[in-house]
Each structure stands twice: as C-alpha cells, then as structure tokens.
Amino acid sequence: MTRRLITHLRYLGLAVPNLEEVRDFYTQHWGLVAVDGDDDIAYLAAAGSPENYILRLRRAEKRIDLISFGAASTTDVDEAAATLEAAGVRLVTRPQKLGTPGGGYGFRFFDGDGRTLEISSDVTTREHRTIDEREPVPVRISHVVVNSPAPEATRCWYEEHLGFALSDTLWSKTMGDMMYFMRCNALHHSFAIARGPHASLHHASFEMRGIEEWMRGTGKILRSGARMVWGPGRHNAGDNTFAYFLDPASNTVEYTTALKVLEEDDWHPSKLDVADIETQDQWGTSNEMSELVARESFNDVDHGLFVAPPV
Structure with a gap:
C-alpha cells in the first residue's frame, strides 16, 4: 500500500x-x-x-x-x-x-x-475526555460527503492527488454509480462523493460513543424540534448506524456509530445495489429511501467554488 x-x-x-x-x-x-x-x-x-x-x-x-x-x-x-x-x-x-x-x-x-x-x-491538541455511558454527545467528526455532478472525475482526483482509496460504491441499474466511499486510513470512509445536480455539501457525520449513545442522541435531537430526514437505521456500506437531520441552515447532519475498520490489505471494494433494501438499511427501521429523501441532501448550489474563504 x-x-x-x-x-x-x-x-x-x-x-x-x-x-x-x-x-x-x-x-x-x-x-x-x-x-x-x-x-x-x-x-x-x-x-x-x-x-x-x-x-x-x-x-x-x-x-x-x-x-x-x-x-x-x-x-x-x-x-x-x-x-x-x-x-x-x-x-x-x-x-x-x-x-x-x-x-x-x-x-x-x-x-x-x-x-x-x-x-x-502540528496543530495543538485540546484536553478531551472519555464520553460517559449513555452520554448523547459526539466523540469526533466521522466523515464528510459532498455532491458532485461528475463524481467519477471527483473520485479520480482524490485518488490521484491525495491518495484516497475506494472502499465501496453505491450503484443503481438506471443511474450507474451513485456514491463512492473513500478512505485515508483504516476507517471505511472519512470522505464520500455522491452524484448530485451540483457541487454542494451532501452531509456531515458525527461519531457517537456507541449504539446506546447514538440512539439517545437521536431521541434528543428529535425532541429539540429538528427535522429528521432519514433514519434511524444501519447502512450496509460501512456497517454504521445513521440518523440524518437538518440543521437551521438546511445542511444535512448525521449521528452515526460503529463505522467499520478495515484490514486494508485484504479489503476488496463492493458495488452495492441501492434497489436492495438492505443496502440502505440493514435493520429496516428507517423510513424508505426515496427521491424526496435524496433531494434533501442535494443542498443549495455552492457558490464558493474556486473562491477561498477569507479566514
């Protein structure tokens, strides 16, 4: 490798x-x-x-x-x-x-x-702590997923220039490759690229301590009044749990846990058919993935391309 x-x-x-x-x-x-x-x-x-x-x-x-x-x-x-x-x-x-x-x-x-x-x-680390059992707060940022109108080219760019590796692909018989899960370490994905109508944020994901904390966190956000887009359930690709919400700027954000850790030298990427219900949710507990659900993560057009932020 x-x-x-x-x-x-x-x-x-x-x-x-x-x-x-x-x-x-x-x-x-x-x-x-x-x-x-x-x-x-x-x-x-x-x-x-x-x-x-x-x-x-x-x-x-x-x-x-x-x-x-x-x-x-x-x-x-x-x-x-x-x-x-x-x-x-x-x-x-x-x-x-x-x-x-x-x-x-x-x-x-x-x-x-x-x-x-x-x-x-060489960024200074901060004092942190072990998250307590049943404490519904994130442990870390898990992954970022972006939309691209040309995901094949975006995938190739990250492989060629940054050394990312493909872990798995979501695939549709009618639309071809729908999402590439990319890794920069042994975690199944830290970055992913979704097929979308324009470049934008698809979602940002935050890791919880475990399934108990993830489920309690999901309930906590529901009680806050935030809208749940999709979940709770468990994906096939990455084997991680999911619960997606909209933040007040209409960005999709996820609570997750139990993301797969790979033996990289032995891992072979799979193509997972999105028409198979277990590809989206192994448990069958979430609302069904649909065009309306998918559109929520298309997000607004990102007008910041090739314009660096001032800070």
Missing part, C-alpha cells in the same frame, strides 16, 4: 448566513462545545476529540468554506504541497504557520471541483 500523506479528517468549515441560530443548534442540542470565535466565526469542538475543533462556522453566504485533513509532520505537509503544485493543482496558500486556533503548519488548495481543502500538521 502506498504511503499516504493524509492521516485523517480534521474539521469541516461551513459558511452560514444565520450564524447565531446555527451555532446555538450545535452547542445547545447537537452536543458540541464552543472553544473560540467572535461575532462572525465560531470554532466548535467535540468533548471526546483531541482536535482543537471539528466544526467551524462563519457568517457569510451559505457554502462549504473548507475541508481540513491532518498530516503526520511538517515534512509531509511540504511534500504534499510540492506534489500537488507539480501536478498543476492550484494552491491557495503555500505551507506556513497557521493563524487559526491551535496553530500548526499547513496550506490550502482547490480540489478538482473547486472546494477549498487544507492539509495541516
């Missing part, structure tokens, strides 16, 4: 026009902790994660601001930047000391669709 320069998903940055409302949802209901910020930006951490923050919210037109990945060392950051630039990838910034909370060393660049990505190392 080729050595990867990316080690893990670090955080997701979103721009939202209703910052106060969205921040309050994630801190008062979703279970994240505000660790830094001001009137126009908020940095939110998970109590169980050493990452300085796992979600960044900025007041602006709705978009994906950036997706941040970790690297093991400054040497790997420099090597990633040099390799990407040599391949013609457009850099936003060159490797440098970071001025965001936690500091570190990193750089930003555009992926093939125009999303802003970041690779960083």
Whole structure:
C-alpha cells in the first residue's frame, strides 16, 4: 500500500448566513462545545476529540468554506504541497504557520471541483475526555460527503492527488454509480462523493460513543424540534448506524456509530445495489429511501467554488 500523506479528517468549515441560530443548534442540542470565535466565526469542538475543533462556522453566504485533513509532520505537509503544485493543482496558500486556533503548519488548495481543502500538521491538541455511558454527545467528526455532478472525475482526483482509496460504491441499474466511499486510513470512509445536480455539501457525520449513545442522541435531537430526514437505521456500506437531520441552515447532519475498520490489505471494494433494501438499511427501521429523501441532501448550489474563504 502506498504511503499516504493524509492521516485523517480534521474539521469541516461551513459558511452560514444565520450564524447565531446555527451555532446555538450545535452547542445547545447537537452536543458540541464552543472553544473560540467572535461575532462572525465560531470554532466548535467535540468533548471526546483531541482536535482543537471539528466544526467551524462563519457568517457569510451559505457554502462549504473548507475541508481540513491532518498530516503526520511538517515534512509531509511540504511534500504534499510540492506534489500537488507539480501536478498543476492550484494552491491557495503555500505551507506556513497557521493563524487559526491551535496553530500548526499547513496550506490550502482547490480540489478538482473547486472546494477549498487544507492539509495541516502540528496543530495543538485540546484536553478531551472519555464520553460517559449513555452520554448523547459526539466523540469526533466521522466523515464528510459532498455532491458532485461528475463524481467519477471527483473520485479520480482524490485518488490521484491525495491518495484516497475506494472502499465501496453505491450503484443503481438506471443511474450507474451513485456514491463512492473513500478512505485515508483504516476507517471505511472519512470522505464520500455522491452524484448530485451540483457541487454542494451532501452531509456531515458525527461519531457517537456507541449504539446506546447514538440512539439517545437521536431521541434528543428529535425532541429539540429538528427535522429528521432519514433514519434511524444501519447502512450496509460501512456497517454504521445513521440518523440524518437538518440543521437551521438546511445542511444535512448525521449521528452515526460503529463505522467499520478495515484490514486494508485484504479489503476488496463492493458495488452495492441501492434497489436492495438492505443496502440502505440493514435493520429496516428507517423510513424508505426515496427521491424526496435524496433531494434533501442535494443542498443549495455552492457558490464558493474556486473562491477561498477569507479566514
């Protein structure tokens, strides 16, 4: 297996026009902790994660601001930047000391669709704790899924330039490949690419301590008044549980747990037919996947492509 320069998903940055409302949802209901910020930006951490923050919210037109990945060392950051630039990838910034909370060393660049990505190392970790039994708060960020009108090309870009590997594919007899599950470590997926009408966020997923905590968290969010889009159930690809909700900016967010950890050298990707009911939900407990449910995660058109966020 080729050595990867990316080690893990670090955080997701979103721009939202209703910052106060969205921040309050994630801190008062979703279970994240505000660790830094001001009137126009908020940095939110998970109590169980050493990452300085796992979600960044900025007041602006709705978009994906950036997706941040970790690297093991400054040497790997420099090597990633040099390799990407040599391949013609457009850099936003060159490797440098970071001025965001936690500091570190990193750089930003555009992926093939125009999303802003970041690779960083040496970010200060935060004091975190073990999540208690039955405590319904996220342990960490699990994965980010994006929509792409050309998912085949997007998949190839992440494989070629960032060393992601394909874990599994969702497939339809009438529409072809519907979703690619991509990994940068032994977790089944930290990133995925869905076929959509435009580039946008499909969903962001947050890992819970276990099934008991995931189910209690699902009930907690239902009682908060947030709309459940799909769930609760258990996927086939990744073997993880799911419960999808809409946040106050109409981004789809998920509580999950029990994501499969792969023996990478022995793993062979499968094509899973979305027409098979157990592909979507092994348990049969969720509402049936339909065109109306799928449309919820198409999200609004992302107007931030090839426009780097100011922070």
